[in-house]
Amino acid sequence: MPFNHKRFASLTSLAMAIIMALAACGNSSGSANSGNAGSDSPAASASSGSSAAETAKEAVPPLSPDNPREFSVLFNYSWFPADNFNGVIPEEITKRLGVTLKPSVVIDNQQLGTLIASGDLPDIIATSDLRSNLSSSELCYDLGGIIEQYGLDPNLIPKMHQASAMSFSQDEGKYYAVLSHFDSTEDWRTLENYNLGAPTIGSLLYRHDLYEQMGSPKMETMDDVINMLLMAKDAFPELTTAVFIPFSTYFEYIRCNLGMGNLGCTFVESASGDWIPYVKHENYKQYMQYIYKLFSAGCIPADNWAWDISTSASMLSQGQAFAAFSGCQGNALAAQIELQRDVDPNAYVYEAPVVGDPDGYYMSDLGFMSTFITKNCKDPAGALQFLAWTLTDEGKKLTQWGREGHEYTLDENGNPTFSKEWNDAYLENTYQEIYNPFFYFGASRVFEAVSRCQDIDEATTPNYPVIRAHFANKPWMSYAIPVEGSDESIIYNNLFANPSGLFFTTEIKMATASSEEEFESIYNSMFEEAEKMGLSTIEAYMKDKINEAKAIYGA
């Protein structure tokens, strides 16, 4: 049989046609949404505009078990432990409000960007990134607009939250996000009513049992604390003297005591009250010299800059380190429990006292998580009511403390006492499976501090009462940070990004310098380099913006 060219060509062409169909860049218009949030693209929804207004004419059903609602939620944090809506707290949310969430958690930091570009957004997005991209009427609902259109309470979102959310909005005067963990200085003062707890800010945890063996050297100044660590280096050479959590709480304890606020304060308040880059603070050089001194004396290991969070944390809790630069809120107790269980039943972990300027304990905080309602959400008024509910006392207590009478009880002064099961779940790290307290879109750091510090014996945390009395949130600095994508943001990130910016990378070189001369040389050249990269430009920009923001916040 002769070679059948016709048949051969037909077969090959058929195969090629299939390839082309798979490889071609198809037309995405009119596509069906295989995701979780309806079929209309955000752009289409945004351009239609009138649909929301039409819905507004209808009464908005209140949050109630009789009006079950389901919303898909994307948490844009790969570490976020809320990948299911099971557990005591989610069940109670559904029971009280009729709201069920379908959560998903990204595992790659490009996922949200892809979803934004493709339009396949879930109903709700909780993120700290791409906030200015999402603060656009093309993608998300303007929350003030929903309130107006659906005739909801104009004070549904507190004014301070509105102002803060406007800081990353692309549209003047509009706000698109509900903020979690955003508390004013006045909110923080309420911690004094509870008489317990402290914010998540830098702290030095140390082995108090070993400290007593050294004769309890005095810790009244930062020099005393550094000397105490140097003594520990000689007294306990088998231990790593001090470890730290790289670029997280880092050496915040030293910063705060030197009046420089927490690590997020890239601009700090000077003695004259001006806001200046933290590297220009009068105590900055001293701050770096302390770190250099610890490193050059062999108190902190060079490898520590490459450790992850769990490695750093386990060094103290497994009896391998004398001290750890960590954070307040129960980390000392958690370390002590593991230490006593696994290493030495007579070991104790205390937090070092405040030894410097207590007013240096401040942060500039616009909250941790910003939650957006996307244009794919079919029930924006319902979603907003739910998010606003999480900002209420009832919402905060349920999402953060559990159910009154079960997980906690209140005394006559309103102070909670948590159940043994609740406390055990935190200590045993089973709270996600049992309670799942992560759907806290409007959470308060103050409520969080109260719940986390219930079991702490304040004799072990002499720093807490001082911090409670002085701690302040100064959100205007964070408000002033240039919006992503702007020319100023490029300069800002090149200088201040953690950990890739000029200052963080140079600080490692400074801390690990081989001599004091090298330290000086790196210190001086850092400023020269920073000037070339636009330090003065960003300083002038931030000065104006901070003043503008202070006026907005009434500071």
Added chain:
Amino acid sequence: MRRANRRTMEDKVLDAIIFAILAVVFVASVYPFFLAIVLSFNEGLDAQLGGIYLWPRKPTLQNYEQLFKDLSWVKAIGVTAARTVLGSFLTVMFTSVVAYGLSQRELIGRKAYMGVIIFAMYFSGGIIPYYAVLRSLRLLNSFAVYIAPSLLNIFYMLVAISFFQGLPSELNESARIDGAGEIKIFSSIVIPVSLPLIATIAIFTSVGHWNSWYDSAFFIQNDNLRTLAYKLMAVIRRSYVDFNSAAATEAGTRIKATSLSVQLAAMTIAVTPILAVYPFFQRYIIAGTTLGSVKG
């Protein structure tokens, strides 16, 4: 003859050097896997402290229990096995059919087809256009998204074209004289003599399918369709914190990252099956690595 085979001192020294170098290479290649397995059987906090080299210091099965008590891991193994078997089979079939067609010099428009294919191989549209294509094909959030996009692998297709062109043309001609059509020639003559090629494509495709997490992360929202590699990546990424975000302090102080031991247990679970299959394909892989490298 016996004298000729006697090994000289020079031979022995040379052999010793070769064995020594190979031993170093062997240890350097195998030890990381061995250590990962050892650490996966060690208590998590203790493993963080280092100093474990050959045997678990605090042996435990807890890391594996923690993973297997979560049924989604079992489901993920099923999904991954299914995509690996089905995906590899279909990729081999599809790629070899297309390659066979393109290897025929008589094919009309062959150069044009090759031009388009090679262009597509070098220039990718990027993740967003790719996502849009998958959406328009209604592949998102379906098992098919694991299979369809990789049905044709251009690189393997080029290797296969080269291989098919190297086959003696007399094979095809004699079959045609005996009355065989193209399908018959391909299935009864070409495929049986192409086993090294097929095995090589199959094993590399299988490894690719087994290790793939990206498609599960980006194109799937249904938890029942998650793959093993996705689950592994999720466990590892739980320790990842973007220190530049407002969440850094929150994560740094409160979130208990997955311990290294659990991460390594997850890695061991993910790697072991594909590792077990490798030896059976080894001889084909060795043969396959030189495929298409010599043109007669």
